[in-house]
Amino acid sequence: MKTSFVVVLGMLFLTTDAALASNDKPAQRGVTDFEEVPDAVVATGRELPIKSSKTELDGDDMAANELLKIANSEEESLRVAAVQVLGEMGTPRAKACLGIVLYGNSMGTVRAAAADELGNIGDGEAVYTLAIALDTERDSEVRSVINANIERALPADSTSRVASAETSSRTK
Numbered sequence: 001m002k003t004s005f006v007v008v009l010g011m012l013f014l015t016t017d018a019a020l021a022s023n024d025k026p027a028q029r030g031v032t033d034f035e036e037v038p039d040a041v042v043a044t045g046r047e048l049p050i051k052s053s054k055t056e057l058d059g060d061d062m063a064a065n066e067l068l069k070i071a072n073s074e075e076e077s078l079r080v081a082a083v084q085v086l087g088e089m090g091t092p093r094a095k096a097c098l099g100i101v102l103y104g105n106s107m108g109t110v111r112a113a114a115a116d117e118l119g120n121i122g123d124g125e126a127v128y129t130l131a132i133a134l135d136t137e138r139d140s141e142v143r144s145v146i147n148a149n150i151e152r153a154l155p156a157d158s159t160s161r162v163a164s165a166e167t168s169s170r171t172k
Contacts, residue, residue: 041144061093068097071114072105079110087117095121099129102146103136111137119149127153 067089068083083101086094095118102114115133118126127150134146 005038060089060091061135064089064091064093064097068093068100068160070109071101076107076109079105079107080113081108083113083117085134086114087120090121095125095129098126099133102129108139108142112142115142115146115149119152 006041064086067082067086071079071086074082083098086098086101098118098121102111102118104110105114115130118130130146130150130153134143134150137143137146
């Protein structure tokens, strides 16, 4: 398992470096270019301005995107490994990817791993993501992992509120 994960991670970084190196404009490295689009004419005859923008992507963001793809499309062990790497990254995009995995992955073990990683991060955004997921998760094992991570991340006096919220959501 570790060997295939290292190979996948190596391929990810090689792909990212190759993409950055192939860019002809060194000053534009890491920037996604969009063509300028002229004003559009809609059926009403009114012109609507369409603005284009440039979004900067750094290496961590591109790696997080690739790890999200792995977390949603590979075998279970690679999915869990990708989720663990996202948790270690801890960047805003990596946290967002963990939330996507927590809400949308088809495998309960992968969702539970995402909950663990968000619990390890433990900041306000991560706890909020876990709290929302606790309300929507149907798998009881994943719910217990989410609840344990919320309790671990919250101060001791607020854990009683989490337990009462879980009890009330189960009775609905």
